[in-house]
Amino acid sequence: MGEGRRRSGTTLLLLNGLPGVGKSTVAAALAALRAGTLVLDVDVVRALISGDPADTAEPARRLALDMARSHLRSGADVVVPQLVARPDQVVRFERSAAGAGARFAHVLLVATPETRARRVAHDVATHRQGLDPAVLDAYDEGLRRVADLPGVVRVDADAEPGGVAHQVEPLLDG
Template structure:
């Protein structure tokens, strides 16, 4: 069984790939932290607190699903240490293989994808500006460079590359 972390800036395709993988590998779980956060009351007024709670709930749900012998995919923008390491520890504790994939299409493509997708209430309490998107992109890229086991994909053939990176 696999625990897969899909990191990347907004608009890189994390949630789309997670959902496709789960659909193609039932009963894999696409466990979106942002969707979990949106289920917590008051998340818009305290997004940081709700985000921390959502990560704890995500770890608990992932543990349950992995213990049952099933794959888990966690799409989440990560730009600092902490959560990726906890996921990696969880994989070791449950005898799952850990796979860290970073989706980094070039910034222009990321902007195009982000602009072309619909609004989602679960993503953020505050709308992202072009500058926010560029900052998030740079932070993810910088953090990914500190994760030697992470596979970085440019998104040209994202799903095929994603599945190939898991072998």
């Protein structure tokens, strides 16, 4: 979006995909293109909640959705780089956007297994280290169901993150 163009409304953009597909990198590139954008990493929110990690997922999701609504209401976009492999969880993001009077856009980033493996191998995030192939298969199966939801935009994430961000950025404008 050019500096001189005015926007109508705000958008909650869910950047979805398997680990290593580049969600966080594309989210950061989008934020660099658009001042005021909140990159809302639910895993970071989860890490802020004390206790057994098995008990922090739902409170983190609720808090992240509250944060998203608040930021959208302030007049700024929200980009959520998050693996969401269940349709009922996608609906929660849609409802949060609607509750803030914002648009909802859902991008499914897809990359080759080789690209994902290379990115995960160079990744220092502890929650992506040593991913079990059976877990990845379950995520992949869930994403196939999510990919069939109305309005999902599939984007080839094998390109450079900046190029993917420029491809995705128009979705923030509705």
